[in-house]
Amino acid sequence: MPYIARWGIIATGWISEQFFVDLLVDPASRGVTDIVHKPVAVASRSLAKATKFIADHGKGIDGVRAYGSYADLVADPDVDIVYVGTPHSSHYEVSLQALKAGKHVLCEKILTINAAQARHLADYAKSHDLFIMEAVWTRFFPLSLELRKKLHDENAIGAIRRVTADVGFVAVPDIKSRLYDPFLAGGALFDVGVYPMAWIQMICYHHPENKKSPPSMIKSSMVKSRLTGVDESTVITMVWDELHIISVSTCSIVVDSPKDCAIRVQGDRGEVIIPSPTYRPVKFTIRIYGSEGKEDDVKTYDFPIPGPMGFFWEADAVARDIRDGKIVDDNYSIEESVSLMERFDQVRQENGLKYPAEIEFVGESDGIA
Ligand SMILES: NC(=O)C1=CN([C@@H]2O[C@H](COP(=O)(O)OP(=O)(O)OC[C@H]3O[C@@H](n4cnc5c(N)ncnc54)[C@H](OP(=O)(O)O)[C@@H]3O)[C@@H](O)[C@H]2O)C=CC1
Numbered sequence: 001m002p003y004i005a006r007w008g009i010i011a012t013g014w015i016s017e018q019f020f021v022d023l024l025v026d027p028a029s030r031g032v033t034d035i036v037h038k039p040v041a042v043a044s045r046s047l048a049k050a051t052k053f054i055a056d057h058g059k060g061i062d063g064v065r066a067y068g069s070y071a072d073l074v075a076d077p078d079v080d081i082v083y084v085g086t087p088h089s090s091h092y093e094v095s096l097q098a099l100k101a102g103k104h105v106l107c108e109k110i111l112t113i114n115a116a117q118a119r120h121l122a123d124y125a126k127s128h129d130l131f132i133m134e135a136v137w138t139r140f141f142p143l144s145l146e147l148r149k150k151l152h153d154e155n156a157i158g159a160i161r162r163v164t165a166d167v168g169f170v171a172v173p174d175i176k177s178r179l180y181d182p183f184l185a186g187g188a189l190f191d192v193g194v195y196p197m198a199w200i201q202m203i204c205y206h207h208p209e210n211k212k213s214p215p216s217m218i219k220s221s222m223v224k225s226r227l228t229g230v231d232e233s234t235v236i237t238m239v240w241d242e243l244h245i246i247s248v249s250t251c252s253i254v255v256d257s258p259k260d261c262a263i264r265v266q267g268d269r270g271e272v273i274i275p276s277p278t279y280r281p282v283k284f285t286i287r288i289y290g291s292e293g294k295e296d297d298v299k300t301y302d303f304p305i306p307g308p309m310g311f312f313w314e315a316d317a318v319a320r321d322i323r324d325g326k327i328v329d330d331n332y333s334i335e336e337s338v339s340l341m342e343r344f345d346q347v348r349q350e351n352g353l354k355y356p357a358e359i360e361f362v363g364e365s366d367g368i369a
């Protein structure tokens with residue numbers, strides 16, 4: 001019998017819609033038979049919004065309960081896992097609220113505003129035997145797993161020497177949008193900076209020869225919005241001493257990623273090119289450099305996504321972890337999220353990017369009603 005993962009969805013914005021719809025995709029369509037996802041509840045700060053969300057997206061499924069408060073959803077005994085789809089500014093409070101109610105948590109990126117908040121969530125979850133993970137979906141794509149195999153196990157391009165990874169899009173500068181509002185922890189680094197960083201982590205940090213060593217050097221630069229002071233573009237350079245690799249991560253909410261090459265991994269025998277979107281790629285190309293007058297050998301690997309978006313792969317991983325009694329995911333541990341938050345703290349400090357004190361706080365809170 002497949003394991004049934006019972007999800008409660010917090011917030012009714014764009015990402016919650018995408019995630020919810022992906023949960024409803026028949027797992028067999030991606031070759032999964034050991035897991036079934038069952039959304040059992042949706043919460044909004046407004047009952048009318050939660051009810052409409054279920055009516056709009058839950059056609060054909062019965063018994064999904066609508067709640068007009070996040071507190072009511074986390075109190076629902078039928079919910080096993082809470083998915084947090086609120087803006088960055090409330091990830092800490094809402095995730096803590098769910099953990100305190102005894103629920104496992106999958107929280108959207110970016111996990112928290114600072115490392116102290118992330119540490120608190122990680123420690124609370126661990127001491128209460130609860131699962132928590134930051135929802136960086138790209139890490140769970142079959143494409144990502146296959147690329148890691150090719151680079152790490154098959155040494156496909158030889159010794160890796162440089163990784164450059166970019167993500168960018170043009171957002172409308174609007175003080176009220178979550179991308180620009182400092183009170184919602186807007187800015188490029190927190191909205192999309194996790195993606196190039198995820199590629200660099202997958203390729204460098206998780207390289208078997210790196211032995212999970214942190215980068216030996218991190219330097220960063222930012223250009224901030226003249227409108228609200230959040231970062232519009234951020235560049236982070238890192239050196240991975242164990243591997244002798246330099247990596248450059250770039251992110252922006254004012255310019256697009258290069259379409260044909262958002263991520264480039266260069267080795268001493270060849271290179272890998274991954275076209276955008278950085279967060280949802282569907283193919284990569286491996287070019288092996290020709291030697292002694294021979295032409296390069298170029299091969300493209302396609303990974304079509306069998307469904308609307310592809311959030312289901314991370315959901316499958318979470319469901320399996322919970323089924324198996326694991327509180328930390330092997331592919332993306334909460335400790336790795338905490339260490340990335342430490343890195344982002346450093347980057348923000350280097351560049352003087354501060355968020356309002358009310359969202360940087362760490363400590364007890366009653367959560368969000
Ligand atoms: N993995 C991915 O590919 C993506 C991830 N994201 C992440 O998802 C999260 C939400 O983004 P997105 O769905 O685009 O945002 P939206 O603005 O579309 O939705 C956010 C929802 O959060 C709830 N909410 C709670 N507090 C607030 C508040 N103070 N202001 C506004 N909304 C609030 C609202 O739901 P309600 O009124 O029902 O309570 C709102 O609809 C972010 O962390 C973002 O980084 C976003 C896009 C893609």
Ligand SMILES: O=C1OC[C@@H](O)[C@H](O)[C@H]1O
Binds near residue numbers: 169191192279
């Ligand atoms: O995670 C994301 O990926 C896609 C972007 O458009 C969005 O703003 C971001 O939150």
